[in-house]
Amino acid sequence: MSPARIVLLTALAMLAFAGNSLLCRIALKQTAIDAASFTTIRLISGALMLGLLLRWRGRSAVVGGNWPSAFALFVYTAGFSFAYVRLSAATGALLLFGAVQATMIGYGVWRGERLARLQLAGFLLALGGLVGLMLPGLAAPPLVSALLMLGAGLAWGIYSLRGKGAGDPTQVTAGNFLRAVPITAALSLLMVNELSIDRAGVGYAVLSGALTSGLGYAIWYQALPALKATQAAIVQLSVPVLAAVGGIVLLGEPISWRMALASGAILGGIALVILEKRQTNAISGKTDGLKD
Template structure:
């Protein structure tokens, strides 16, 4: 895969990931849909788009089963939705991809992928920004929402790692969404007493599942073929900046000093880490 194609696919995937944060936050704050229903509709919509495409590309057979990936996908989607009940788009994305980075880089180190000093310094800087964001204070995010988003990030990191070596990303994604759908349905049944729906909320959930999740994740899986685990973790830290800017512009979310400082530290760490080569 050419470097230009890797850059293009990675950029599109990052935009899709930021779009997920915006759609979820918009649905949960401006419409009547609840977090469990948003999760279920998102996963089912992704499956309805991806399964026919996977079967068309690979014949009539169903996508290969991969329950661990499906469980990781469901855990990510559920924690993501419930976290955005109380978090802003930018703060949630910062926490999410900080946890993603920790999971993916930890795995890379465990597998023997060594880091140059610039990457180590850059990663330390990025983590310092994440820690500074969640430290107690007037503008610190709610603890429950922060914990849920960190859990979502770990689950997404596991999901990305499992998909990195996949032969056909569409089949992997289709199988994961298909098998995560009944798990999401159980969540909706358990929380049925608090379920609420409206047309716009459902529309946002469908867009999140079919476009920014389903299509976006296929693009990301394809881009992962040309990225190391460490590089994949680092580049995802650009998503919070996109989500934060869009949240301020489109959702009228506050741009706090804490978020600005944390964003600057994290971006600086990303820039430094990207200049370091693997050893």
């Protein structure tokens, strides 16, 4: 896969992830839909969209995916929805992707990966920008909601790591969505007394499932094999920034110089990580050429 294609796929995936935070928060804040129904409609819509895509390609969704990954997907989507009942878009994205990056970096280090000096500087710059953006002026989030979002981030990190080298990314993602449907249907049945649905809420759930979830995850699964676990974690630091910008436009959150400076630090730190990898690869290629 060419570097340009990797960058494009990664950028589209990050936009989709940020869109999920915004769609979920808007639905649960501004419509009557309950969290369990949002989760169920989101997963069903994602499964249908991916199934249609595979049918167009002449492939089957049934043979892809596996039950452990499907369960991780369910835990992520359910925790995500219930957490956003009380969390703001920015706080939720911070907790979610903080947990995701911790999971993936921890896995990478456990497998023997190490950050080069410039990569470490880029990571610290990005993390500092994230802290500077999110923490000052924010009240402590509700404990239960925060724990739910941290659990969702852990599950998404596991789901992403399980996707590396798992086969055709769209087929795998479709199979996992399909397997997650009966699990989330059981959740909705257990919470039938809390059932609340309206047209707008269903519309946001369908958009979240079909576009920013189903297609977004398929895109991410295509980019993921070309990224190290540490790089995949670091690049996701851009998602809270994108979610915060979306919150300004869609939820009326104010913009400030702090937002602009923190965004520059986060995106600049990510660029350092990516550029260091490319430079290392180039040097390695030259060395191999001299040995020949």
